[in-house]
Structures are given as C-alpha cells and as structure tokens.
Amino acid sequence: MNAVLENNTLTLLQTAFPDLSEANIRALSRAAYGRTCLPGEDICLEGERGTALYVIDSGEVDIIVNADDNQEIIIDSIGPGSYFGEMAFLGDTTRMATIRARQECRLLEIDQDDFMAVASGNPDLLRRLMRQIIGHIQRTDRAVIHELNVKNEALKEAYADLEEQEQLRTKFIVTLSHELRTPLTSIRGYLALMNQGSIQGDSLPVAMNSITRNVEKMVGLTNDLLFLYEMHPKAPEFTYLNLADVLIEALQGARKALEDEVTAVSLDIAPDVPPIYGDQQGLVLAIRAFIENAFKYSPDHTPVHIRAYSAGDEVAVAVIDQGIGIPAEVQERIFEPFFRVEREGTAHLFPGLGVGLTIAKFMADRNNGRITVDSTPNKGSTFILYLPQP
Ligand code: ADP
Numbered sequence: 001m002n003a004v005l006e007n008n009t010l011t012l013l014q015t016a017f018p019d020l021s022e023a024n025i026r027a028l029s030r031a032a033y034g035r036t037c038l039p040g041e042d043i044c045l046e047g048e049r050g051t052a053l054y055v056i057d058s059g060e061v062d063i064i065v066n067a068d069d070n071q072e073i074i075i076d077s078i079g080p081g082s083y084f085g086e087m088a089f090l091g092d093t094t095r096m097a098t099i100r101a102r103q104e105c106r107l108l109e110i111d112q113d114d115f116m117a118v119a120s121g122n123p124d125l126l127r128r129l130m131r132q133i134i135g136h137i138q139r140t141d142r143a144v145i146h147e148l149n150v151k152n153e154a155l156k157e158a159y160a161d162l163e164e165q166e167q168l169r170t171k172f173i174v175t176l177s178h179e180l181r182t183p184l185t186s187i188r189g190y191l192a193l194m195n196q197g198s199i200q201g202d203s204l205p206v207a208m209n210s211i212t213r214n215v216e217k218m219v220g221l222t223n224d225l226l227f228l229y230e231m232h233p234k235a236p237e238f239t240y241l242n243l244a245d246v247l248i249e250a251l252q253g254a255r256k257a258l259e260d261e262v263t264a265v266s267l268d269i270a271p272d273v274p275p276i277y278g279d280q281q282g283l284v285l286a287i288r289a290f291i292e293n294a295f296k297y298s299p300d301h302t303p304v305h306i307r308a309y310s311a312g313d314e315v316a317v318a319v320i321d322q323g324i325g326i327p328a329e330v331q332e333r334i335f336e337p338f339f340r341v342e343r344e345g346t347a348h349l350f351p352g353l354g355v356g357l358t359i360a361k362f363m364a365d366r367n368n369g370r371i372t373v374d375s376t377p378n379k380g381s382t383f384i385l386y387l388p389q390p
Pocket of ligand 1: 289293297321323324325326334335339340341342351352353354355356357358381
C-alpha cells in the first residue's frame with residue numbers, strides 16, 4: 001500500500017472504530033484490502049455464510065431484508081465511515097441482510113482469517129473490537145425495538161380506527177334498515193287492505209297519498225346514499241343565484257321531507273346580500289340539511305330562524321334553532337359519514353342516517369364555502385354556511 005492510501009485507511013478505520021488505540025488501528029489496517037463495488041452490486045447476500053467485515057470509504061449501500069412474501073425491504077442506508085458484516089467476526093454465522101451498493105462504492109474489506117492472523121497476537125485489539133461491535137449491535141437492536149414500538153402504536157391506532165369504522169357501519173346498517181322498514185311497512189299495510197278490497201271510495205286517495213309519500217321518503221333516502229357514494233352524480237352547474245330562491249327551495253324541501261308544517265320559521269334576508277355564484281342543486285342540499293336538522297332536533301317545535309347577510313367578503317346563511325344542541329366533544333365529528341350523536345335516555349327517537357351534514361360539507365367545499373357550528377346542549381344550535389362573494 002502506498003503512503004497516501006495507507007493514511008486514508010488508518011483515518012477510515014479510526015472513524016469506524018473510535019475505541020481502538022492507534023497501535024490497534026495499525027494492526028487492523030494490515031488485514032484490510034481496498035475494493036470497489038459497482039452500483040447495484042450485492043456485497044453480502046442474506047442467508048449466505050459471511051467471512052468478511054466491510055468499512056465504507058465512499059458511496060452508500062442499502063441494507064435489505066427479504067419479507068415472507070419474497071419482497072425486499074430496505075431497512076436502512078449507510079455511508080462513509082460506517083461498517084457492515086460485523087457478525088462474521090463473531091463466529092460462523094450467515095448474513096442477516098443483503099447489502100447492495102446504491103452507487104459506485106469504495107470499501108475496505110477485512111477477511112475473518114486475515115483478521116484472526118493479526119488479532120491472535122493482539123488480544124487487546126480483539127477485545128476492544130468485539131466490545132465495539134457488540135455495542136453497535138446492541139444500539140441497532142435498541143433502535144429496532146424502538147422502531148417496532150412506534151410501529152406497534154401506529155398499528156394499535158389503526159385497529160382502533162377500524163373497529164370504530166366497523167361499529168359505525170353496523171350502526172348504519174341497523175339505522176338504514178329501520179328507516180326503510182317504517183315506510184315499507186306502511187306501504188305493505190295499505191296494499192294488503194287494497195288487495196282485500198277494504199279501501200274504496202274516499203279512502204282510496206288517502207291511501208294513495210300515504211303510499212306516494214312513503215315511496216318518496218325511500219327515494220329520498222336512497223338518493224342521499226347514492227349521492228354520498230358517488231358524491232357528484234353530475235357535474236355542478238355554476239350560475240348566478242338569487243339567495244332567496246335557494247333558501248325557499250331548501251325550506252320547502254325540508255318541510256316536505258319531514259312533513260313538518262308546525263314549526264314556525266322566520267326567513268330574514270338582508271337587502272344588501274348580492275347574488276351568489278354557485279351550483280343551485282348543491283347549495284339547496286346543504287341548506288336543506290341544516291333546516292331539516294333544525295326541525296328534527298327541536299322536538300318541542302321551537303321556532304327556527306334562517307338569516308342571510310353579508311359578512312366581510314363572504315355571504316353567510318345561518319340556520320338557528322333552539323333545540324337539543326350538540327355536545328362540544330362531538331361537534332367536529334358530526335360531518336363524518338354516518339356519524340350520529342348517541343342520545344341515550346331521551347324520550348325522542350330522531351330518524352336519520354347520519355349523512356345530511358356530510359353532504360352539506362361536501363357541497364360547501366364544492367362551492368368554495370365553509371361551515372361553522374355553534375351549539376350548546378339544551379339551548380340550541382347555529383349552523384352557518386359562508387360562501388365567497390362573487
Ligand atoms: P342525521 O340527522 O341523519 O343523523 P346529519 O349528518 O345531518 O345526520 O347530522 C349528524 C348528527 O349531528 C345528527 O345525528 C345529530 O346528532 C347532530 N345534529 C346535526 N344538526 C343538529 C341540530 N341542529 N341540533 C342538534 N343536533 C344536530
């Protein structure tokens with residue numbers, strides 16, 4: 001070895017094995033040979049017997065393990081000053097990982113036999129090197145255990161999420177069956193009576209009316225669901241809209257869907273509200289969901305207020321009720337698909353699938369708007385849809 005190369009070797013070994021004395025480093029350097037590897041070359045192969053330790057002088061290598069399904073997983077990449085293949089020095093072992101050059105690499109290779117020849121007369125070198133290598137293995141182990149713990153936590157969270165989704169799905173199926181069964185039972189009852197000939201004359205239009213309403217209810221439910229799954233059944237048409245038209249259509253839709261003619265509604269549109277640029281169908285659906293909820297979750301039929309006004313560079317549509325309100329801790333979640341607030345112990349059963357607000361949020365986003373909620377249990381809720389002024 002020429003002097004420059006030898007100096008390089010000594011510096012590199014010193015970097016890789018800082019615990020060794022200068023004399024030890026010199027001894028070790030006598031067993032080291034330079035070697036160049038090409039990009040993609042496998043320097044060690046997992047499962048093969050290894051007889052050499054390598055120190056990286058330049059370039060980087062990947063440490064790769066094979067998963068059960070024969071997939072390669074890169075667990076780390078190391079570069080100059082790092083070493084690998086150290087297990088070969090601890091006895092007759094096979095390689096635990098494949099080491100592959102990421103680019104052209106210069107390495108120092110120290111073969112077990114050459115090392116032993118140098119180390120046999122130098123027990124201090126042997127002891128110190130082993131101590132350092134074992135320390136390195138222990139640190140790597142700790143790092144792997146830490147990594148495993150982190151992954152374990154992430155897995156636990158993913159399981160909890162899955163379990164919650166599963167619960168939501170089950171609850172949703174139960175709710176959906178209920179929601180469909182009520183109108184179906186009514187239709188079936190009327191049809192049975194008609195088949196028997198028990199409904200005639202004046203009763204017929206009453207029965208037909210009820211059947212139609214129930215069919216419409218089911219169509220409404222399935223439309224909501226389809227809508228949710230397809231999210232945008234047809235491309236939205238953006239036009240300039242008169243907000244009053246949107247609000248009236250939404251209010252009529254909500255009244256019809258809930259058959260609520262009782263709850264008093266005030267509609268207050270500030271005169272300075274400009275026309276808005278948006279998609280009518282989407283905005284009607286969003287505001288209708290607010291109004292339906294305001295009716296539904298005000299079981300005492302306390303009045304509902306709908307207000308539209310300019311708010312800075314936005315237009316606000318507020319739906320205000322004095323109903324049962326929403327506990328603070330679930331207010332963020334009510335926009336999630338199928339999420340419904342548990343109302344144990346209440347005298348009321350509130351129908352619904354838990355998708356109205358999901359659709360409202362989707363529509364708000366589609367119109368570059370946003371929604372805020374302000375709600376206090378037993379006092380009431382205010383949902384506001386903010387839309388950009390054109
Ligand atoms: P649904 O009303 O069909 O359950 P939504 O997505 O419209 O579904 O609403 C989700 C949940 O948010 C409801 O189950 C209800 O608990 C709560 N919520 C929404 N609006 C109101 C409101 N105005 N007052 C009280 N609770 C409400």
